[in-house]
Amino acid sequence: MDETRSEPCFVGIDVGKAHLDIFIYVPGHSAGHPPGHPPGRPSGEGFRLNRDQAGLDDLLARLKPLTPALIVLEATGGFERVVTAALWGAGLPVAVVNPRQIRDFARASGRLAKTDRLDPQVIARFAAAIRPDQRPQPDAAACELADLLARRRQLVEMISAETMRSHQVRLAAVRKRLAAHLAWLEEELSQLEADLDRAVQASPAWRERAALLLSVPCIGDATTRTLLADLPELGSLDRRRIAALVGLAPVAHDSGQHRGARHIQGGRGTVRAALYMAAWIGSRFNPVLKALYGRLRAAGKPRKVALLACMRRLLTILNAMVRDNTPWRAA
Numbered sequence: 646m647d648e649t650r651s652e653p654c655f656v657g658i659d660v661g662k663a664h665l666d667i668f669i670y671v672p673g674h675s676a677g678h679p680p681g682h683p684p685g686r687p688s689g690e691g692f693r694l695n696r697d698q699a700g701l702d703d704l705l706a707r708l709k710p711l712t713p714a715l716i717v718l719e720a721t722g723g724f725e726r727v728v729t730a731a732l733w734g735a736g737l738p739v740a741v742v743n744p745r746q747i748r749d750f751a752r753a754s755g756r757l758a759k760t761d762r763l764d765p766q767v768i769a770r771f772a773a774a775i776r777p778d779q780r781p782q783p784d785a786a787a788c789e790l791a792d793l794l795a796r797r798r799q800l801v802e803m804i805s806a807e808t809m810r811s812h813q814v815r816l817a818a819v820r821k822r823l824a825a826h827l828a829w830l831e832e833e834l835s836q837l838e839a840d841l842d843r844a845v846q847a848s849p850a851w852r853e854r855a856a857l858l859l860s861v862p863c864i865g866d867a868t869t870r871t872l873l874a875d876l877p878e879l880g881s882l883d884r885r886r887i888a889a890l891v892g893l894a895p896v897a898h899d900s901g902q903h904r905g906a907r908h909i910q911g912g913r914g915t916v917r918a919a920l921y922m923a924a925w926i927g928s929r930f931n932p933v934l935k936a937l938y939g940r941l942r943a944a945g946k947p948r949k950v951a952l953l954a955c956m957r958r959l960l961t962i963l964n965a966m967v968r969d970n971t972p973w974r975a976a
Contacts, residue, residue, distance in 0.1 A: 653714030657768025660718055660725045665694045665704065668765035669711065672773045691765060696724070701731045709735060715779070717772040719744045723795075726788065740777040747771055780878075786851070790844050790874040793837060794915075797867075800834045841870055857966050860973040863927030863934065863959070871919040872963070880967030887964045891916050893957045917956070924955040934959060 652671055659666040668691040692707075694700035708716070716732055716739050718725045725741060732739045751767045771777075804827065811823040845851050851873055858869045872879055878890060888894040892912015927934035934955045941951035966973065 653773075654711055655769050655772040656708060656711075656713045656716040657765040657770070657772060658716065658718045658728065659764040659768060660721045660728055661696065662724060663696055665696050665700060665728065666762070666765045667692055667694065667704065667707075668769045669708075669713070670766070670769035670773060691762065696728070701728065704728075705731060705735050705737075708732075708737060713737065715740060715772045715776065717742060717768050717777065719747055719768065730788075738779055740772070740779050742771075742777050746775075746777075750775065786844065786848055787874055787877065790841070790870065793841050793844060794870055794874050797834065797837050797841065798915075800830055800837065804830050804834065838866075842866075845870065845873065853970075854967060857970070857972055858963060861959075861963065861966070862931040862973070863923045864963075865923070868919040868923045871915055875913055876916050879964055882964070884961045884964060888957055888960060891920070891960060893917065893920075893953065893960060920956045920960060921952070924952055924959050927959060928952060928955050931959075933962070 654669055654671045657668045657670065668689075670689060694703050716737055718728060718739070718741050720741050720743060729739050729741060747764075747768055750771045754767070754770070756763065756767055807823055807827050807830065811820060811827065814820055814823065845855050854873060855869050858864050858872060859866075876891065878887065882890065885894065890912060892914070924934060928938035928951075929935060937958055938951050938955050941954055942948070946954075962973075965971075
């Protein structure tokens, strides 16, 4: 019996605008085909494909016979979406991770160089060593909502920037053009908000979940849409794991007798930003969060620490509501 057949392989994919750099890694073997390694199951093989339909077809044809234990890609601002969709569609296990995690792993492994040839190797070794959790496959509606939300964030940022410029410019002609551009951006934002509402209302499951979330004082449409698109795990994890996923779990900094301050880090920035605004409003108008915030401030906690505690409490409440399918109850 050939024991090498039971050895898992891990795939790292470095996604670029035009190309995919892939590396297939089998722990315990050097590059090439080790003695007794079965044909078609390469160890340490790297190759490049175009990021188009022909390249994706070739990628699936190469990876499916290998039955990889895990395929890892970096989040690259959207370029990875079509690749992950193809891999998910083929039933292959995929995890999309923050590029910072890969670079930290590379530095810890003594791999300081960064090239198109080396990057997928580091990603594949990261997959084998860390085994990051797979993210649930989003459906087409979730991808559409995520794209609309990303565009909304862009419009809001542009409106803010143009508003700042309009306050600084002196020339009347330039102010007039800025005003016209702001009016156009506001109209675009209004139409996009309508598209977002239609996207949520088109899904019965989303309508039901949105109604649950909106029942919470301090949760509005923007936060609800962000949670629907960027946190599909809500309600399926326990409170500690959901907090760690979002990046609201305090990280210890202890050594010997020293007990350092706890800080949050990592996680999903878009979700955390939405919860920040919701918790800030909730610290004034939501009875549960207002009481928590007041109690922590009275105990001498800084405003930021108290607000972060409110964010985590709010996330815990939302997670339990979705898990149990129950609306908000203050008591």
